[in-house]
Structures are given as structure tokens and as C-alpha cells.
Amino acid sequence: MPGAAKEVRRFTFDTRESESPLTYEAGDALGIRPVNSRRLVTEWLEVTGTHGSTPVEVAGIGEMPFEEALLRYLDITRITSDLLRFVGERTRDGRELRKLLRPDNKGELARWSWGRQSVDVVSDHPVRASAREWARVFSRLRPRLYSISSSPLVDPHLVALTVSVVRYENPGGRPRGGVCSSFLADAGPGARVPVFVQRSPHFRPPADATTPMVMVGPGTGVAPFVGFLEERRALGHRAPNWLFFGDQHRATDFSYERELTALLDDGTLSRLDTAFSRDQRTKVYVQDRMREHGPELWHWLQGGARFYVCGDASRMAKDVDRALRDIAVAHGGLGEAEAAAHVRQLAADKRYVRDVY
Numbered sequence: 001m002p003g004a005a006k007e008v009r010r011f012t013f014d015t016r017e018s019e020s021p022l023t024y025e026a027g028d029a030l031g032i033r034p035v036n037s038r039r040l041v042t043e044w045l046e047v048t049g050t051h052g053s054t055p056v057e058v059a060g061i062g063e064m065p066f067e068e069a070l071l072r073y074l075d076i077t078r079i080t081s082d083l084l085r086f087v088g089e090r091t092r093d094g095r096e097l098r099k100l101l102r103p104d105n106k107g108e109l110a111r112w113s114w115g116r117q118s119v120d121v122v123s124d125h126p127v128r129a130s131a132r133e134w135a136r137v138f139s140r141l142r143p144r145l146y147s148i149s150s151s152p153l154v155d156p157h158l159v160a161l162t163v164s165v166v167r168y169e170n171p172g173g174r175p176r177g178g179v180c181s182s183f184l185a186d187a188g189p190g191a192r193v194p195v196f197v198q199r200s201p202h203f204r205p206p207a208d209a210t211t212p213m214v215m216v217g218p219g220t221g222v223a224p225f226v227g228f229l230e231e232r233r234a235l236g237h238r239a240p241n242w243l244f245f246g247d248q249h250r251a252t253d254f255s256y257e258r259e260l261t262a263l264l265d266d267g268t269l270s271r272l273d274t275a276f277s278r279d280q281r282t283k284v285y286v287q288d289r290m291r292e293h294g295p296e297l298w299h300w301l302q303g304g305a306r307f308y309v310c311g312d313a314s315r316m317a318k319d320v321d322r323a324l325r326d327i328a329v330a331h332g333g334l335g336e337a338e339a340a341a342h343v344r345q346l347a348a349d350k351r352y353v354r355d356v357y
């Protein structure tokens with residue numbers, strides 16, 4: 001959205017012309033096999049002084065021109081230990097790089113790597129090596145997974161994703177991008193993209209029409225819940241559904257505002273609580289909204305609701321788990337240990353399910 005700090009895009013894939021039929025269920029993820037950016041491949045060839053036409057071997061695939069290997073098969077962005085070791089040993093002064101590889105320097109390495117790609121390492125620490133040697137240093141380019149934000153019951157041939165596009169500048173001010181999210185964002189309409197379905201059998205809307213559902217999905221975590229709600233509407237399930245959504249600013253980051261408002265209007269969504277973290281001086285997150293509505297949330301859980309969480313694993317999912325335990329203490333009258341056991345039991349009963357990354 002104009003003015004947003006983040007670029008969040010919805011991509012819809014038409015699978016009718018797919019070579020083998022592609023079927024999915026709400027809650028599954030779509031795997032995308034990206035290719036690297038041509039501009040980055042050209043930069044690699046320039047920085048290393050290698051030729052794109054030199055034949056190289058890609059393990060498990062065979063021999064091909066270096067340029068083809070860089071574009072389609074090799075991970076040419078991630079700063080790996082193998083790359084740091086290779087450059088650290090061959091460049092004129094590799095002390096800084098070798099120091100970063102020390103086992104006690106993991107935090108420092110993560111901080112230093114943030115905002116850099118492997119080409120930035122080589123351009124700051126020049127190395128003489130052949131195309132064949134470089135091809136052996138890189139690992140294989142891996143597919144990326146995205147939660148599917150649609151239901152096949154609406155149209156079995158259309159698969160929608162909600163993608164936060166990773167774009168930033170390196171320390172020299174050069175634009176850099178996440179491999180797959182920028183591949184999708186920069187591909188024109190109608191581009192053919194190789195995909196596969198990654199099943200998530202644990203992460204499905206309730207099969208029972210009367211089971212209520214509580215969903216916590218800040219940022220791109222909202223993605224699967226749009227599919228869950230479409231599915232329940234298509235099936236005519238009348239159980240109440242409650243969504244907690246959050247992002248930076250209401251004006252620019254309210255993904256699916258129109259769709260969610262329509263779902264509220266037609267009664268598919270019973271409650272929508274939002275937490276726009278940067279619209280006021282003090283940050284407000286989805287778990288703050290959960291605590292504010294703790295008595296009702298506890299009531300829903302006691303009434304058999306299933307509780308779903310999707311999005312950031314590193315901080316959000318842990319904080320939401322903490323909030324759930326706090327609500328069990330505050331409104332269920334449980335002690336700390338009992339609350340922890342209660343939440344563990346919800347998970348064991350598959351009434352508390354997460355898809356976090």
C-alpha cells in the first residue's frame with residue numbers, strides 16, 4: 001500500500017495449465033521454486049571476474065554454463081560458513097572473516113550478516129578463484145514455502161498467497177532483495193512459476209460445523225486464516241470465528257481490510273480485534289488485545305474453541321503462548337504450573353495449533 005514501510009502483496013496462481021493436477025486444502029502451504037535475479041548474476045560475474053559461459057558441475061544435476069548454475073541452481077545470496085571460510089582463506093586480509101567464524105561469535109556473525117549478501121562479502125574481500133571453484137562453494141538454491149490464503153471450495157484452480165517482499169539496502173546503499181519474495185514481486189502478470197503443495201495436515205479449520213475458532217495472525221500470519229474463513233463460509237459452518245490481526249499502521253498495513261469487513265458483515269467472522277503497533281506512542285500487539293479480552297477468550301476456549309496461531313516464530317508465537325497461559329491464570333483461576341499444563345493439553349488435543357516460521 002502507498003506509504004507502507006513494508007511491501008505486502010497478494011499473488012494468485014491459476015493452476016489450470018499445470019502439467020500435473022494440483023490439489024490443496026485450506027491450511028496447506030505452497031512451495032515456490034524461485035530463480036535468482038539476472039542483475040545479481042551479472043554482478044557476481046563482474047565481482048569475481050569469471051565468465052558466464054564456463055562449464056561448471058552442479059551436484060545432482062550435471063554440467064552447465066556457470067551463468068545458468070548461478071541463475072537457477074545455486075544459493076548465491078546467503079552468507080554461509082563455507083563461503084566465509086573460502087573467502088577468509090584466499091583474500092589478502094581475511095582475519096575479520098575468520099574471526100566471525102569462531103564458535104563463540106555466532107551473535108556477532110548474525111549481526112554482521114544482516115543487510116549483506118554473499119556478493120557483498122566478495123566485493124569487500126576480493127578473491128581469485130575459477131568458476132568451477134565458486135560453483136563448489138555455493139549450496140543449492142532451496143524452494144520457499146508460503147501459507148495458502150484461499151480455499152479450494154471457492155475455486156479449486158486458484159491458489160492465493162500473501163507475501164511480505166524482503167527488500168533492503170546493503171551497507172553501501174545498494175538495493176538487495178530476498179530471493180523468492182522479490183522473484184514473485186518482480187515477475188510480471190502471467191509469469192509461469194514452478195510450485196508444489198506442502199501439506200499441513202495438522203493445520204486445518206475445524207471439520208465440525210459447530211466448533212468455534214480463534215485465530216491469531218499478525219502480519220503475513222493472517223494469510224491462512226483468510227482461506228479458513230472462506231472455507232467455513234463456503235461450507236455454511238455457523239460456529240463463531242474470532243480473528244486477532246496486527247501490523248504497523250492501520251492506514252497502510254491493514255491487509256484484507258475489505259475482505260475481513262465483508263466477512264464480519266455476513267457473520268462468518270464474529271469478532272475482529274486489531275493491534276496496530278505503531279499508531280500510538282506505546283506498542284500494542286495482538287497478545288495485548290488477547291489480554292484485554294481475556295475473560296471472553298477464556299470463555300470461548302472453555303466452550304470448545306480451537307486456537308490457531310500463524311506468523312513470526314521468533315518472538316510473536318512465544319509471546320502469544322505466554323499470554324494464553326496468563327489468561328488461564330487470570331480468568332481460569334489456575335496456578336502457573338496448572339496453566340502451563342492446561343495449554344500443553346490443548347496442544348496435545350490438537351485444539352491449539354500453530355504454523356509459525
Ligand SMILES: Cc1cc2nc3c(=O)[nH]c(=O)nc-3n(C[C@H](O)[C@H](O)[C@H](O)COP(=O)(O)OP(=O)(O)OC[C@H]3O[C@@H](n4cnc5c(N)ncnc54)[C@H](O)[C@@H]3O)c2cc1C
Binds near residue numbers: 114115182
Ligand atoms: C510454513 C511457512 C509458511 C510461510 N508463509 C509465509 C507467508 O504466508 N508469507 C510470507 O511472506 N512468508 C512466509 N514464509 C516465509 C517465506 O518462506 C520466506 O522465508 C520469506 O518470503 C523470505 O524468503 P526470500 O527468499 O524472499 O528471502 P531470502 O532470500 O530467504 O532472504 C531472507 C533473509 O534476508 C535477510 N533480511 C531480511 N530482511 C532484511 C532486512 N530488512 N535487512 C537486512 N536483511 C534482511 C535475513 O537474513 C533473512 O533471513 C513462510 C515460511 C514457512 C516455513
Ligand SMILES: NC(=O)c1ccc[n+]([C@@H]2O[C@H](COP(=O)([O-])OP(=O)(O)OC[C@H]3O[C@@H](n4cnc5c(N)ncnc54)[C@H](OP(=O)(O)O)[C@@H]3O)[C@@H](O)[C@H]2O)c1
Binds near residue numbers: 247
Ligand atoms: N527475524 C526477525 O528479526 C524478523 C523480524 C520481523 C519479521 N520477520 C519475519 O518476516 C516475515 C514477515 O513478517 P511480517 O511483515 O508479516 O510481520 P511482522 O514483522 O511479524 O509484523 C507484524 C506485526 O507484528 C508486530 N510484532 C512485532 N513483534 C511482535 C511480538 N513479539 N508479538 C506480537 N506482535 C509483534 C509488529 O510490530 P512492530 O514491527 O511495530 O514491532 C507488526 O505490527 C515473517 O517471516 C517473519 O517471521 C523476522
